[in-house]
Amino acid sequence: MSQQQGQHFLQIPGPSPVPERVLRAMDRQVIDHRGPEFQQLGRSVLEGCKAVFKTTRPVVIYPSSGTGAWEAAIVNTLSPGDNVLMVETGHFATLWQQMAKRWGIEVDFIPGDWRRGADPAAIEARLSDDRSHTIKAVMVVHNETSTGVTSRIAEIRKAIDQASHPALLLVDTISSLGSADYRHDEWGVDVTVSCSQKGLMLPPGLGFTAISDKALAASKTNKMPRSYWDWQEMLKPNAGGFFPYTPATNLLYGLQEAISMLLEEGLDEVFARHHKLAAATRAAVRAWGLEVLCQEPSEYSPVLTAVLMPPGHDADRFRDIVLKTYNMSLGAGLTRLSGKVFRIGHLGQCNALMLLGALTGVEMGLSLAGVPHRAGGVAAAMADLEGSGAGNSPALKLVQA
Numbered sequence: 344m345s346q347q348q349g350q351h352f353l354q355i356p357g358p359s360p361v362p363e364r365v366l367r368a369m370d371r372q373v374i375d376h377r378g379p380e381f382q383q384l385g386r387s388v389l390e391g392c393k394a395v396f397k398t399t400r401p402v403v404i405y406p407s408s409g410t411g412a413w414e415a416a417i418v419n420t421l422s423p424g425d426n427v428l429m430v431e432t433g434h435f436a437t438l439w440q441q442m443a444k445r446w447g448i449e450v451d452f453i454p455g456d457w458r459r460g461a462d463p464a465a466i467e468a469r470l471s472d473d474r475s476h477t478i479k480a481v482m483v484v485h486n487e488t489s490t491g492v493t494s495r496i497a498e499i500r501k502a503i504d505q506a507s508h509p510a511l512l513l514v515d516t517i518s519s520l521g522s523a524d525y526r527h528d529e530w531g532v533d534v535t536v537s538c539s540q541k542g543l544m545l546p547p548g549l550g551f552t553a554i555s556d557k558a559l560a561a562s563k564t565n566k567m568p569r570s571y572w573d574w575q576e577m578l579k580p581n582a583g584g585f586f587p588y589t590p591a592t593n594l595l596y597g598l599q600e601a602i603s604m605l606l607e608e609g610l611d612e613v614f615a616r617h618h619k620l621a622a623a624t625r626a627a628v629r630a631w632g633l634e635v636l637c638q639e640p641s642e643y644s645p646v647l648t649a650v651l652m653p654p655g656h657d658a659d660r661f662r663d664i665v666l667k668t669y670n671m672s673l674g675a676g677l678t679r680l681s682g683k684v685f686r687i688g689h690l691g692q693c694n695a696l697m698l699l700g701a702l703t704g705v706e707m708g709l710s711l712a713g714v715p716h717r718a719g720g721v722a723a724a725m726a727d728l729e730g731s732g733a734g735n736s737p738a739l740k741l742v743q744a
């Protein structure tokens with residue numbers, strides 16, 4: 344029973360499926376990026392991004408993947424030989440740390456077991472010990488996409504303040520922006536890094552950095568060589584709605600539409616929807632008798648759920664069976680977790696029935712792959728969704744009135 348007809352279920356935690364509205368918005372002729380029509384688009388997206396990052400300060404948009412925006416954050420704020428504090432939350436935190444080292448940064452990498460987020464108390468202790476303020480930045484991943492653990496950025500901000508430490512706070516929101524509550528200004532973040540293909544529901548190809556006044560000041564005196572990523576080069580033309588080089592024009596049309604969709608639904612509603620879908624997914628995992636990788640309930644990711652395979656069973660073989668049989672892509676375990684976990688993405692345009700379809704594929708796949716589990720995960724997710732009021736849409740209330 345091979346089900347290759349119908350829609351492919353792209354249930355990886357990014358790239359996430361692109362909504363029809365966004366696809367239609369991008370399906371148009373390329374325009375002159377120095378003309379008045381572009382200027383309107385440029386102004387609209389540069390302004391619209393501020394609402395999503397929750398900032399009044401500039402957001403720079405690069406034609407790049409998230410990795411490019413990581414690099415932009417480093418080269419615009421730090422100097423070779425600077426010390427930074429990072430936390431090993433998982434695969435992506437490890438990669439960002441490796442990149443910082445390649446730029447000649449000295450990284451104090453707080454070790455972690457990939458099952459918890461960055462510990463605010465550990466950060467506070469390191470900063471309190473650093474009396475001469477040699478640490479120039481604290482760099483953390485908000486939603487660690489390899490583990491399904493979301494670090495508590497507001498508490499990390501408090502930890503830095505508690506230590507009265509002047510370090511910059513740089514945060515990777517590559518898989519959380521537009522899916523998990525995030526507040527650049529209120530949480531006192533200096534650089535927020537993100538990209539297009541996860542919570543923002545766009546194809547890959549845009550990288551973002553939101554920049555505080557303090558980060559902008561640091562960029563005027565830091566000593567790192569840079570050209571393509573230089574904020575000053577970007578901010579000058581951005582003030583008029585333009586870019587210093589050819590921007591990804593059609594992706595920007597998509598971005599304009601995606602921002603409209605997020606703001607029409609309301610960011611709080613978007614975040615609440617993700618929480619409900621994540622809770623239902625965990626209900627299914629528990630009913631199957633499997634284990635969620637994240638061990639700290641206050642750090643459960645609203646974006647994805649990583650599920651541990653029972654010992655002796657290979658997660659990649661299971662994913663392969665699900666792909667071939669049910670035409671659904673699940674996320675792989677990365678590096679240390681390779682073969683040990685599979686990841687269910689429930690981000691972006693996902694809704695209750697899409698999630699239940701995905702969970703059905705997982706449950707049937709577990710049977711097919713001979714992975715020991717109990718039946719009834721999908722039913723548990725249904726019950727959880729009913730209990731959390733996921734069916735109580737404004738439309739339903741109208742019908743019932």
Ligand SMILES: *Cc1c(COP(=O)(O)O)cnc(C)c1O
Pocket residue numbers: 357408409410411435484486487488515516517518538547
């Ligand atoms: C996907 C991801 C990245 C890498 O982004 P690319 O667009 O693949 O360069 C970095 N950090 C996190 C948390 C991610 O989820």
